Amino acid sequence: MSREKLRRAALPPVQENIDKLEKAINEGNFYGAQQMYKSISARYVSAERYSEALDLLESGACLQLKHGQVTCGAELAVLFVDTLVKGKIPYNEDILDRVRKIYEVFPKVPLPSNMSDDEDAREFTEALGAAKTRLEGCSSFLRAAIKWSAEFGASRNGDPQLHAMLAEYIYSESTELNMAKVSYYFVRGNNPKKFASTLVNFMSKCYPDEDDIAIARAVLMYLSMGNLRDANCLMNELKRQVESQELDFPESDLVQFITFLLLTLERDALPLFNMLRVNYKSSIDREPAFNELLDEIAEKFYGVQRRNPLQGMFGDLFKVIINISVHLLFSIIRNSWHRKTILYRIISKNQKHSLRPPCAMQLVCSYNFPATYSYLKWKLDQLTRT
Helix, strand or coil: CCHHHHHHHHCCCHHHHHHHHHHHHHCCCHHHHHHHHHHHHHHHHHCCCHHHHHHHHHHHHHHHHHCCCHHHHHHHHHHHHHHHHHCCCCCCHHHHHHHHHHHHHCCCCCCCCCCCCHHHHHHHHHHHHHHHHHHHHHHHHHHHHHHHHHHCCCCCCCCHHHHHHHHHHHHHHCCCCCHHHHHHHHCCCCCHHHHHHHHHHHHCCCCCCCHHHHHHHHHHHHHHCCCHHHHHHHHHHHHHHHHHCCCCCCCCHHHHHHHHHHHHCCCCCHHHHHHHHHHCHHHHCCCCHHHHHHHHHHHHHHCCCCCCHHHHHHHHHHHHHHHHHHHHHHHHHHHHHHCCCHHHHHHHHHHCCCCCCCHHHHHHHCCCHHHHHHHHHHHHHHHHHC
16 A cells, blocks of 8 residues: 555544544633644645545634634634645635635624723723734635635636625724725625625715715726726615615715716717816825726726836936937037038048038937947047147
8 A cells, every 4th residue: 555545544534533623622722722723634635635624624713713713713714725725626606605604703893982991991902902813814814715716716806705705804893994905805896785885884984075085986996997887886876875874975076076987988988088087187186096097997998008107207218318418419519510510521531522511410310329429529539639
């Protein structure tokens, strides 16, 4: 029997290990169980028994998370995805359901809002630390799952449902909410209605000048990916939910711009698109990222090529060099004429026949500026010596 077969045969059925480790966790031996989960799953992976390794890691991640051991549970959840990659497990709905099962066990705990004394402040500080741990653990797990799904069979950006899960968790657990990051994952998801609900919730507690920026960012991000359908769906759902909750929908110039933009992109109207950007420039400039998003939208919908910033920088630098060189060379040539047509004399003398001074201009027109400058300087030095 080969060494590989011996190694496979030496491992017991995975259910035995699952039951044994579940007992250890229920007894409170979280750390000891964690080390066993990692070492035993590594043995299954080494023996290429990936299915059993996945069963063990899924069970361990869920149990640790249910017992509030977020760091341990998140570590096993990431190992679950690592095993998918090592085993080259293709993306499918069954695996996606298992990822979702682990995700749903990650705790969601609202932060305490009222602090009246030092004890409450200490409790709040501890809650912030716990929330940060939860967010980092779940984000690492879901980002790994997104990367796996993109590599092994889902869409180029990864499974949309995984993006939506990550967006929801970031919004609910972030101690310092970053709506740009939330929007980034939502627009790569497949649930604009859920995104609309999140935005309505954000609008109910944000500063007055933040609501219209959040709406505009969401719509522009959808459009920058060429997704006009979900951009319209988001706006319609936002208006519906705001009306049903008897809230005020923002009526700023920025929201007006977004409304006109959605209508413009329904047709081939690049001049109108450009006119909107000019007329609403002050509103667009409220958020630095908006102009970049609009450049991407122009490329997606109208084929307008975006200018490479490096190309633009080097192109401008080249133009400056050209202008300086031309100015310098023409100054030399002009001065030569004032010194009794020096160039004409030198060239005619060397060539034994009459040549017109514009021959020197041929070098200028060839754009070989360093050679031209050296040639003229050498001739002038010769004349000075004589």
